[in-house]
Amino acid sequence: MKNLVQFLFKGAIFFGLALSFSAGLHSCRTDDAIQDTTVLGPPVETDPPETDYTPAFVGQTRAPGVSTTMNYTVEAISSGLNSPWGITSLPDGRLLITQKGGTLRIATAxxxxxxxxxxxxxxxxxGQGGLLGICLDPNFTSNRRVYWVFSEPQAGGNLTAVGRGVLAANERQVENATVIYRATPAYAGTLHYGGRILFDRTGHLLISTGERSDLATRPQAQDVGSALGKIVRITTDGQAAPDNPTFTQGAARAELYSIGHRNPQGLAIHPETGDLWQGEHGPRGGDELNLIKPGANYGWPTITYGIEYGGQAIGDAIQQMPGMEQPVYYWDPVVSPSGMTFYNHSHHAEWRHNLFIGSLSGQHIVRLVIRDGKVAGEERLLAGENQRFRDVTQGMDGALYAITDQGRLYRIY
Structure with missing residues (x-):
C-alpha cells in the first residue's frame, strides 16, 4: 500500500506540473525572447529516494524531465588544469580559473x-579547502581587480576568507593581494567552506560560507553571532553592506544576509529579476536549491529533507517549521550541486534564463527550467563524461564553460 501511495503521489506531482507548465508556456510575455519548445517527460531521477519525507508542495522535487531540442556541441578543450574550483569570464573572452592548490590560470576559448x-x-x-570561488570587479577593464574566496590557515584551525588583488598587466601574478573579510570563528576542520562569491546589482559582494560540517559547528548556522553557514554581504573593502537586513536574535553580525545554510557552493543572480539563487550541499538525500530572501532563515540543521550519511535522522527529523524557508527544489538522492549560472545569451534561445548547475557526485550538469520562481523541468547534460562538474559559467561568446575536479575544461556551444 505504501508503494502505491508513493506512486500515486509522484504521478500527481508529474501531471500537476505538466499542466501548470503547459499553461505557463501560453502566458509568456512576447518580449521575453525565450523559445519554449519544451516537451515534458518523466523525472530524470529514476533511483529510489533515500527518505520517505513528503515534499511541502507539488514540484519541490523530481520535476518533469525536459530535453534540449536544438543542436549544440560539447568539447573537452583542455585537460591540463590542476583541481580547478572556480571559473569566470574575462572581458576579452578568455576565462580566469582558480586551482585548489592556490594559483590561477587563464584559458582561451x-x-x-x-x-x-x-x-x-x-x-x-x-580536504575541501583551498582556493575556491572567484569574481571580477565590475570595473575590471579599468582597475583589473579580482576577488576570491579561500580557506585561510589560522592558529589552531582555518576559516573561509575573502581576498582582493590586482591581476598584473603581464598576467603572471596578482599584485597588492589583501584579505578583506574572514568568516569567523576559525575551526580545526577540512570540510564545508561554502566558497562562492559574486557582485550584486548594487556593487556589493555576496559570499557563501559553510558551517564546517561537524556536529560541534552545525548549530552555528543558526547563530547570528557567527559567520558560519551564512550568506554574507559586504562592501569591496570588506565592511558590512550598509543596507543589510537586521537580525533580531541576539547580537547579530551586520554582514549577514541570510542564515541556516549547510555547505552552499552555488550562487547566481537571475538576469531578468535580479533574484539571488543558491545551491546547497545537503546531507544524504537533502541537496537544496534556494531562492534567497534578505533576512531569511533556511533552516539547517533544524529542518532538512536529508538524513545522516549513516541513515539516522537529523535532529527531530523535521522538514517544515514556521519562520524557516522551504527550498524551491531538493534532490533525493543527492547530486551534490556546486557552481552555477543562469544562461542569458541569444545564441541558445531555448536555454535563455535556464539555470545550469555543476553536479559532483551526480557527474553531470543540471539544467533547470525556472518559471515563476519554481522549477518546471530538469535535464541532465554531459552525463556520459563521467566527470565531477565543479563550476559552470557563460562565456562572452554565448558558450557555456565548465570545469571538473579531474582537471578538464569543457566548452558547450
Missing part, C-alpha cells in the same frame, strides 16, 4: 592555458 598565476595568500588545501 580554444583551451590554451597560461602558466600558473601566483601572488595570492597561502591556502589550506586539505
Amino acid at each position: 580554444a583551451g590554451e592555458l597560461s602558466e600558473p598565476i601566483t601572488g595570492l595568500p597561502a591556502v589550506d588545501a586539505a
Whole structure:
C-alpha cells in the first residue's frame, strides 16, 4: 500500500506540473525572447529516494524531465588544469580559473592555458579547502581587480576568507593581494567552506560560507553571532553592506544576509529579476536549491529533507517549521550541486534564463527550467563524461564553460 501511495503521489506531482507548465508556456510575455519548445517527460531521477519525507508542495522535487531540442556541441578543450574550483569570464573572452592548490590560470576559448598565476595568500588545501570561488570587479577593464574566496590557515584551525588583488598587466601574478573579510570563528576542520562569491546589482559582494560540517559547528548556522553557514554581504573593502537586513536574535553580525545554510557552493543572480539563487550541499538525500530572501532563515540543521550519511535522522527529523524557508527544489538522492549560472545569451534561445548547475557526485550538469520562481523541468547534460562538474559559467561568446575536479575544461556551444 505504501508503494502505491508513493506512486500515486509522484504521478500527481508529474501531471500537476505538466499542466501548470503547459499553461505557463501560453502566458509568456512576447518580449521575453525565450523559445519554449519544451516537451515534458518523466523525472530524470529514476533511483529510489533515500527518505520517505513528503515534499511541502507539488514540484519541490523530481520535476518533469525536459530535453534540449536544438543542436549544440560539447568539447573537452583542455585537460591540463590542476583541481580547478572556480571559473569566470574575462572581458576579452578568455576565462580566469582558480586551482585548489592556490594559483590561477587563464584559458582561451580554444583551451590554451597560461602558466600558473601566483601572488595570492597561502591556502589550506586539505580536504575541501583551498582556493575556491572567484569574481571580477565590475570595473575590471579599468582597475583589473579580482576577488576570491579561500580557506585561510589560522592558529589552531582555518576559516573561509575573502581576498582582493590586482591581476598584473603581464598576467603572471596578482599584485597588492589583501584579505578583506574572514568568516569567523576559525575551526580545526577540512570540510564545508561554502566558497562562492559574486557582485550584486548594487556593487556589493555576496559570499557563501559553510558551517564546517561537524556536529560541534552545525548549530552555528543558526547563530547570528557567527559567520558560519551564512550568506554574507559586504562592501569591496570588506565592511558590512550598509543596507543589510537586521537580525533580531541576539547580537547579530551586520554582514549577514541570510542564515541556516549547510555547505552552499552555488550562487547566481537571475538576469531578468535580479533574484539571488543558491545551491546547497545537503546531507544524504537533502541537496537544496534556494531562492534567497534578505533576512531569511533556511533552516539547517533544524529542518532538512536529508538524513545522516549513516541513515539516522537529523535532529527531530523535521522538514517544515514556521519562520524557516522551504527550498524551491531538493534532490533525493543527492547530486551534490556546486557552481552555477543562469544562461542569458541569444545564441541558445531555448536555454535563455535556464539555470545550469555543476553536479559532483551526480557527474553531470543540471539544467533547470525556472518559471515563476519554481522549477518546471530538469535535464541532465554531459552525463556520459563521467566527470565531477565543479563550476559552470557563460562565456562572452554565448558558450557555456565548465570545469571538473579531474582537471578538464569543457566548452558547450
